[in-house]
Every structure is written in C-alpha cells, then in structure tokens.
Amino acid sequence: MNPNRIRATAVIGALAMSAGAFQAAQAEDPNSVSANIGVVSNYLWRGQTQTDNQAAVQGGLDYAHASGFSAGTWVSNVDFGDGDETNYELDLYTGFGGAINDDMSYALSLIYYAYPDARDSDFAEVGASGTFKWITAGVSYTFYGQADDASGVPDDEANYIQGDLYYHISADVDLPYQLALSVRGGYYDFKYNDGGNDYAHWGASISRDAGDFGTFSLNYDQIGRDTYDEDPKFWVGWNKEF
Template sequence: MKIFKLALAAATASVALGGAAMAQEVSLSYNVGIASDYVFRGVSQTNEDPQVFGGVDLGYGVGYAGVWASNVDFGTDDPTVEVDFYAGVKPTVGDVSMDFGVLYYGYSKDKGLTPGKYSYTELKAALSKPVGKATIGGAVYFSPEWPGDLSTAVYYEANGSIPLNDKFSLSGALGKQTIEDGADYTTWNLGVAYALNEKLSLDVRYWDTSEHDFGSIYDSRVAVSLKASF
C-alpha cells in the first residue's frame, strides 16, 4: 500500500508538472540597433567605428536561448562579423533573480581550434536583487579557451541600475577581466538610457579601462546607441 501511495503521488506530481509545462508559452522577441562604437567590457570591438547589431531571443518558462550578431573590426583582415549564441535558465528565489547560462562568441574567418583564434565560450552565473527603486547585481563569466592563447579567463562584475523617472534610467558597472598568462585590466561604465517609446530606447554611456597602454581601443570613450525591441 505504501508503494502504491508513493507511485500515486509521483504520478500526480508528473501530471501537475506536465500541466504547468503545457501552460508555459514560448515567447519570441527581436532587437536591432546602431551605435557610435561597439564597446565590450570597456574595449572597442569595431576599432572605434560605428556598430550595427541585431538579435532574436526565445523564452520558455525560466529557460531562454538566443542569437545576436554585430559587425566587428580588430584592425586585421580576419573577422568582420560576430555571431553569438547563448542559452540558460533564470530562476528566482524570493526577490533574487539568477541567471545561469553558456555563451558562444563566434567570428567570421576564424582560425579554428588553434592559438590565434577568435571564437570562444563562456559560462555565466549572475544574480540581481531590488533595493528600493534600484536593482543591484553581480556576475561571473568563465572561459576555458580565451582568444589568442587558449588560456582560461574570468570576468567579474558588479552592476546596478535605478529609474530616474518614467523615461530616464541610470545604470553602471565595475568589472575585472583576468586572463591566465595574459594582461588583466579593470573596466567601468556609467550611462543614462531614455525610452523614446515602448519599443525604442537611446543610451549614452561613458566607458573606461585601467590599461590605456594596451592601445587606443582601451581608452576612455562615450558611446551612443539606439535600440529597437519588438
């Protein structure tokens, strides 16, 4: 009888979970935009030239997946296009939102699985929590195959945002990029976003790094972006 009750409970739970899964809806969203510069972790990815980008995101319950693409220019004849693929889950515990995912940064005209290649993978763990009107968070990204020498790398970030009114919001981040057998640096950014309407937003952001000696793409800069989301 005890075994029967356990089996019945398991069956009931399966039906309940199945019903919950069926109740979930697949959501699709799209984005496209332009920017005066493509800045990633404080470093220009377009050799300080403009950017055109776009992506598609799919959501199902706490799960998500997506693809995003942009032009790039590393001052070489190699990659001209970046295409990223990502997937993960975003569970919540109380008012804490978490994000566990994997990202693949792919580049055109790559060199394959050899030193000097550009494409690489990162694992992501992030969380955020509302504090009053503001939201604060942190994230860690780990790569086992950093571009160039295929060494491991870790990026740590603390971030926050706060709405100023119905249209304006302020956000910023402080991060540290560490690379095994490579050059570490610190980066930070602060910017204001303005919602032109429900689908169109404008962002003006100041970026900087601790290592201007690495080259002009590591210098301080202001990037302006216009993004449409559907």
C-alpha cells in the same frame, strides 16, 4: 565580443512588456519569441572597442520559456584594426534564471562567441550572476578557446583562452521622465601572460524608453590600464525589440 546580458545590446536598454501583459502572455502560452535591432556609434565590450571606435549595426533573435529557460543568437559587425580582416561576430547562447523572492534573482548562462571569417578566434564561456534589488554581480569563466595554443602570438593579443575569468558588477536605477541610470564595472583575469593582460574597466549609461521608437542611450566606458587604450569612450546607442 559580446557582453553578459545575455545579449550585448543590453547596455543600451530594451523595451519590456508590462507586468500585466507578461502574466497574460504566460497564461496563454509559456513560450515567447522576440527580435531586436540596434545601432551604436561604438561597439564596446567589457571596456574595449570591437569596431576600432566606429559604428556598428547589431541584431538578434531570442526564445524564452516561462520556466526560466532562454536561448538565442546575436550578430554585429566588428573591426579589430591593424589589418585584421574579421568583419563580424556571431553569438549563440542559452541560459536559465529565476526569482528567489521579491528582491533576489539568479541567472546562469552559456555563450559561444564565433568569428566565422577569422582564424582561431572563437571562444566559449559559462557564467553565473545574482541580483539583489538593483545590484547585479557575477563571474564568467572561459572553458574553451581556439587560441589556447598562444605560441608565437604577441602578449597583447593572446586573450580569451581556457581559464580566463571575468568579474562584473552593475547597478540599475529608474529615474524620472522614463530615464534609467546604469553604472558598471568589471575585472578581466587572463590566464595567459601571468597577469600582464589583466585589466579593470568601468562605465555608465543613461537611457530613455521612447515607446514605439525604441530606447536611446548615452554611454561612457573606460579601461584603467595604460597597456590598453585607456582614453574615455563616449558613445550613443539605439535599440528596439519586436
């Protein structure tokens, strides 16, 4: 399942146009289209592996307008283990965001998480976040879930239904030598099972922009509840935008 970025590969970084090039592109055409591809040694989403601690190949296509509107799609292989036959995740998303002043900005998002070869696993959420300088905080609310009727489903599997809330905060800092540091934390408040599924997680990433060769990252994630896999996860990633 996809993180909040809107794209799930945001944690491994992405290439960005310079401010001058971006302003020039806006002057010529308010519309822009980009594609991205990435490889990760473990697909982590909100602290939990989506590939049974194995590698994933991911990619997406994005549209953006100078007004702040954006939309796109993103896909990744997944493996939920224990005989689950779900093979891939397909996300569809749209959003709107903008700057309030030089230090503050906001973003609104709508994401649909689809698992076409799974049964009753799709869900959708709406999110809002704000950024002040290098700190971003936000919340996402699940307003639709195919698994809303969780009768007969084990407590540890009945996640992502209407009413779930996810809170998150992150900080991003530029370092010397074209390095960047990102630290993050989140808390999942599940509606089902009266809090028995709720958990907190945290992590950090160090990434480096290698120009035409993309962006490379070293990452750490961990969950803070022993009813889940609470072992620390260390993984590497590569991402490139076109």
